[in-house]
Each structure stands twice: as C-alpha cells, then as structure tokens.
Amino acid sequence: MIGIFEIEAAAGLIAPHVVRTPTVPSPGLGALLGVPVTTKLELLQRTGSFKARGAAAKLLSLSAAERAAGVVAVSGGNHGIALAVMAAALDVKATVVMPRTAPARSRALAEEAGASLRLTDGMDGAFELGMRLADEGLTLVHPFDDPAVIAGQGTVGLELAEDAAEELTDVVVSIGGGGLISGIAAALRARRPGVRVWGVETAGAEAMSAALAAGGPVPVPLSSLVTTLSAPTVSRLTYDHAAKLVEDVLVVPDHEAVQGCLDLSTHAKLWAEPAAGCLLPAAREVLSRVGPGAHLGLVVCGGNTTLAEVTGWAERFGLG
Structure with a gap:
C-alpha cells in the first residue's frame, strides 16, 4: 500500500x-x-x-542505466502524451504504444513531443506490445501498476x-x-x-x-x-x-x-x-x-x- x-x-x-x-x-x-x-x-x-504527475515521478526515479535504455508507455491517450512530454523535458527517449482507436489529437501530441509512436488494433494488443518492448530492454512506465x-x-x-x-x-x-x-x-x-x-x-x-x-x-x-x-x-x-x-x-x-x-x-x-x-x-x-x-x-x-x-x-x- x-x-x-x-x-x-x-x-x-x-x-x-x-x-x-x-x-x-x-x-x-x-x-x-x-x-x-x-x-x-x-x-x-x-x-x-x-498523468504528468505520475510520469514525472517515475522518470525522476529511474537509474542512469534505465534512463539510457529509454522508456515505453502503453496508453489510450493521456498517459502517452504525458510520458512523451515529460520524457522530452528530462532528456529521456520514449516510445508510446497506443491503440488505433486512441484520439487522433493524442497520437499527434505524443509524436510532436518526440516520442516514437507504435499503434495496435486494440488496447489488449497495446499492452502486449508494450510488455514485449520492455522485455527487449526498454523501461516500462506502466500507467497504473507502479x-x-x-x-x-x-x-x-x-x-x-x-x-x-x-x-x-x-x-x-x-x-x-x-x-x-x-x-x-x-x-x-x-x-x-x-x-x-x-x-x-x-x-x-x-x-x-x-x-x-x-x-x-x-x-x-x-x-x-x-x-x-x-x-x-x-x-x-x-x-x-x-x-x-x-x-x-x-x-x-x-x-x-x-x-x-x-x-x-x-x-x-x-x-x-x-x-x-x-x-x-x-x-x-x-x-x-x-x-x-x-x-x-x-x-x-x-x-x-x-x-x-x-x-x-x-x-x-x-x-x-
């Protein structure tokens, strides 16, 4: 707790x-x-x-190695925007995974902030891809399980x-x-x-x-x-x-x-x-x-x- x-x-x-x-x-x-x-x-x-609060708290708690590896977030919109913007402000490379149903503005804002955007057919698929990218070495910034x-x-x-x-x-x-x-x-x-x-x-x-x-x-x-x-x-x-x-x-x-x-x-x-x-x-x-x-x-x-x-x-x- x-x-x-x-x-x-x-x-x-x-x-x-x-x-x-x-x-x-x-x-x-x-x-x-x-x-x-x-x-x-x-x-x-x-x-x-x-979402900017949790994203900032997680990014500021990362080790040097985790920062260097880059981060990944799974999002229906706001978490991805927040991670992209806060990661850019803190000089951390970010990947954001969103379902294609996420609002177009959310997708655009994440990309405009400098994140690499990956799209999937649904939220289930987004979480699956996010976990796979974490297994490959990116640091997962989970939207709530952290x-x-x-x-x-x-x-x-x-x-x-x-x-x-x-x-x-x-x-x-x-x-x-x-x-x-x-x-x-x-x-x-x-x-x-x-x-x-x-x-x-x-x-x-x-x-x-x-x-x-x-x-x-x-x-x-x-x-x-x-x-x-x-x-x-x-x-x-x-x-x-x-x-x-x-x-x-x-x-x-x-x-x-x-x-x-x-x-x-x-x-x-x-x-x-x-x-x-x-x-x-x-x-x-x-x-x-x-x-x-x-x-x-x-x-x-x-x-x-x-x-x-x-x-x-x-x-x-x-x-x-």
Missing part, C-alpha cells in the same frame, strides 16, 4: 516539473447538483491531465486535502486502471480520514468494478468510447487500494459521460473530456446515497478532447 510518506516524497520530487492546479468552488455545479461542489482542476495540468506512478498521482489528493474547504465530505474520482484513485484515496485517508472516496467508470470499461465483484483483478471486454478509461484489467496493487480505501465504484453509460462534458462546459465553464464528464452522473448517484449535507469534491482529471469529438458524440447520442 502506498502511504502518505511516499506521496509527500513524490510531491517534493515533481514540484519543479508540474503545476499545482487550482482547487476551487464551482457555484455553477453547486446550483446544478444542489450541494456545494469543489473542483480540482487537473485539466489545467501540464499535458492536459493528471508505486512511483501511484505516489505521483496521489499528489492530486495531497493538494486537494490542503486546499479544499474543511467541510468536504465526498470526493468522486474517475477510474481507468486505478492509479489516480489509489493515490488520492491514500492521501485523503491520511490527511482527511472522514472523507469518503467514490470511483466512477463508464460501461464497457469496468475493470475495477469487475475486480471488486470477483475479489481480484480480472480481464474485461472493452467497448466504451472513453479510451482514456479503457484498461483491460486493473492491477493487484490498484485493486488492493480500491478494496480497502474506496467507498464504492459506480458505472455510468457513455452517453451520460458525454452529457457530463456538455454540463461541465455550460455550468462550470470547463472544457473536459468524457473521462471527467462521467463525474456528474456519478455525483448524482453519490448524493442519492449520502443524502443532504454533502460537500462534493470532483477531480476533473483531463481536458484532452476536441470540439469535433464532443459534438460528434453528442450527435450520436442525440444530446443537446
């Missing part, structure tokens, strides 16, 4: 390389949901998502604990492979032990909820349009954190995640990707369970999407 000391150490290590993103109340979301809402704006992070990465992502929770209003009761966090929620939950358990942490996945990307139902990590079929949440399985490390520290994991359909993007734009003035849009339907479910008196924290994890993508999804689902 990752503890507060590892997260504090990661915070000191990565501070010169990442942004301490704003933690701010959102009157618009408060009016929409009917309770006070505090947002942690990781969409304003370097590379457009929280203590250094989890500690880096946990700095989001550390900042939230320090900067949010004291009456915060419930925090909602998106889950792909579980690195972000593992780190945030560990930080909040240490700094704000009374705060409940809730996870949210999209239907067709349900690796953590399936693991919790099965008593451990299991492979899941992937069909969600939200590629940045589409891990084929969680790890034992992230499962253990979620099983111990997370209140529950909620699953919402893709169309509600896209509607959440529209609502975040309208009511919070935030341009977010569906991996963050899914927070709003999950928040409504949390409120139905905990009742009045809640003060929600929403970790707006990323904003790496385009107008064309969001409007295309909205048209597909008939959303206004």
Whole structure:
C-alpha cells in the first residue's frame, strides 16, 4: 500500500516539473447538483491531465542505466502524451504504444513531443506490445501498476486535502486502471480520514468494478468510447487500494459521460473530456446515497478532447 510518506516524497520530487492546479468552488455545479461542489482542476495540468504527475515521478526515479535504455508507455491517450512530454523535458527517449482507436489529437501530441509512436488494433494488443518492448530492454512506465506512478498521482489528493474547504465530505474520482484513485484515496485517508472516496467508470470499461465483484483483478471486454478509461484489467496493487480505501465504484453509460462534458462546459465553464464528464452522473448517484449535507469534491482529471469529438458524440447520442 502506498502511504502518505511516499506521496509527500513524490510531491517534493515533481514540484519543479508540474503545476499545482487550482482547487476551487464551482457555484455553477453547486446550483446544478444542489450541494456545494469543489473542483480540482487537473485539466489545467501540464499535458492536459493528471498523468504528468505520475510520469514525472517515475522518470525522476529511474537509474542512469534505465534512463539510457529509454522508456515505453502503453496508453489510450493521456498517459502517452504525458510520458512523451515529460520524457522530452528530462532528456529521456520514449516510445508510446497506443491503440488505433486512441484520439487522433493524442497520437499527434505524443509524436510532436518526440516520442516514437507504435499503434495496435486494440488496447489488449497495446499492452502486449508494450510488455514485449520492455522485455527487449526498454523501461516500462506502466500507467497504473507502479508505486512511483501511484505516489505521483496521489499528489492530486495531497493538494486537494490542503486546499479544499474543511467541510468536504465526498470526493468522486474517475477510474481507468486505478492509479489516480489509489493515490488520492491514500492521501485523503491520511490527511482527511472522514472523507469518503467514490470511483466512477463508464460501461464497457469496468475493470475495477469487475475486480471488486470477483475479489481480484480480472480481464474485461472493452467497448466504451472513453479510451482514456479503457484498461483491460486493473492491477493487484490498484485493486488492493480500491478494496480497502474506496467507498464504492459506480458505472455510468457513455452517453451520460458525454452529457457530463456538455454540463461541465455550460455550468462550470470547463472544457473536459468524457473521462471527467462521467463525474456528474456519478455525483448524482453519490448524493442519492449520502443524502443532504454533502460537500462534493470532483477531480476533473483531463481536458484532452476536441470540439469535433464532443459534438460528434453528442450527435450520436442525440444530446443537446
């Protein structure tokens, strides 16, 4: 289990390389949901998502030999962008493996940062190729199954604990492979032990909820349009954190995640990707369970999407 000391150490290590993103109340979301809402704006992070934190933490922990060998990442989008950009900043050669379904903008940004981009037919194939490249000598920077990465992502929770209003009761966090929620939950358990942490996945990307139902990590079929949440399985490390520290994991359909993007734009003035849009339907479910008196924290994890993508999804689902 990752503890507060590892997260504090990661915070000191990565501070010169990442942004301490704003933690701010959102009157618009408060009016929409009917309770006070505090947002942690990781969409304003370097590379457009929280992933820069874990990537920086891992890269800064490498030995000289590992740095010289180069690194490889497997990603549905944001982790690959983050590794490519942070590796270039730290003068480390990077290879990024993505499925062809990853957003075109994500693929382009990874290449523009100088990474060697490898494409596969699906996320399962991407993980297989990434592991093969690691066996051939590259240093794997796993998107979630790595203590250094989890500690880096946990700095989001550390900042939230320090900067949010004291009456915060419930925090909602998106889950792909579980690195972000593992780190945030560990930080909040240490700094704000009374705060409940809730996870949210999209239907067709349900690796953590399936693991919790099965008593451990299991492979899941992937069909969600939200590629940045589409891990084929969680790890034992992230499962253990979620099983111990997370209140529950909620699953919402893709169309509600896209509607959440529209609502975040309208009511919070935030341009977010569906991996963050899914927070709003999950928040409504949390409120139905905990009742009045809640003060929600929403970790707006990323904003790496385009107008064309969001409007295309909205048209597909008939959303206004």
